[in-house]
Amino acid sequence: MNLAIVIVIFAALALAIILSVAVSRSLQTSRRNAALTAAIRPIDIEAFRNLIDPAEDSYLRRRLPPAQFRVVRRERLRAMAAYVHVAGSNAVVLIRVGEAALASGDEKVAGAARQLVNDALLLRRNTTVALARIYLALAWPNSGFAAARVVERYEHLSGAAMLLGRLQNPVVPVRLSALN
């Protein structure tokens, strides 16, 4: 009977999730692009680059005792996670902007919007992978694997973040990079 109760609870939760998705979809209203782009948060790209610089990590590893290095490295990883999280949120906004533009009657705009959505989805996917790597690195701050791969991913993301800033309205530019 205990097993049956667990299954019933799982089924009830699943049903609640499915129904809430259905309700939220029906209540969804198209937000204005301006409101959407206002949700984009700029990223201080120079600070981010400094954070992901492998030379900085090597320097800290050489200069600090192992225990202190782990503490500092964890702090830096947490800061990286915050940046990547923002980049991921910006990707979500761009997906929505692209989706809104998909409804355009203009075939060219719709095509470009489709491309934008796909690119933003790639960014979203990459930020997810990067965040997973960061959290792994947080558990093992000494692992070189995490450092190298995370930095590589972050370089991609930092570039993508700068480009997201360039994407915005030419009249009222919304920048993802605070210094770009």
Place this chain on the structure above:
Amino acid sequence: MLQAHSLLWHYLWVAPNVLLLLLAALIWRRKISEQYPVFLFFAVVSAIEQLTVYVTDLLPSVSPEPWYYIFGGGLLVEALIKFAVIGEIFGVLLGMYPSLAKLGRALISMAGAALLSVATAVAAFTPENNTHWIVSHVHIFEQSIYMIECGLILFLFGFAAYFKLRWSRPAFGIILGLGISACVHLATWALMATPHFPEVYSVRLVFLNMATYHVCVLIWFYFLLVPPKKISRAGGSPLPEHRLEVWNEELERLLHK
């Protein structure tokens, strides 16, 4: 009223399946089935299978044991087609987003394998609830199928929500109906598969299942046949085309560096 072979019982068993056949005919006529051929197949086969099981239930010449074999066989066929429908809907969803296709396929394969393992383990730990092995095995089989179905549909909703993917109206309707049906059936079959579960409650749960399925068929009617309301996209200033192209080129370069 809530008794086997009551008028309501006959209605709830027959009406959704007749409606499903009607829906199949309508989506075929309106050419909606071109995009959802597996769903059309499901609608036809599932309705015929259910009506066959219904007729054999009424026939005095069919004793309970052969009836359970027919029921179990139909269940297996229906389950396989439902999984194919879920695959079709996932394909339609990913078809609009090629950049996620590879990741999506890999994830749903993993989710499917994990759910199969969990369902098998749960089935192994579920005690038999009937002296006739066929009855208890059919109950456990039904519970396992709905567990996998429910998990896959939840995965689909989660995946779409995480990446903010846009559902097409028919695809959303199909998966919503299947999802509601799977959740309710999973809960009820889990209870009915329990040993010493009171018969009077079992009958009520069968009514709940049939009523839920009826509602799901109506959901499919609504999402597949009723045209969507026109939503004004006010304020959707078109994206600057030339900037998009530059951005996309650069982003592609960076992502594939």
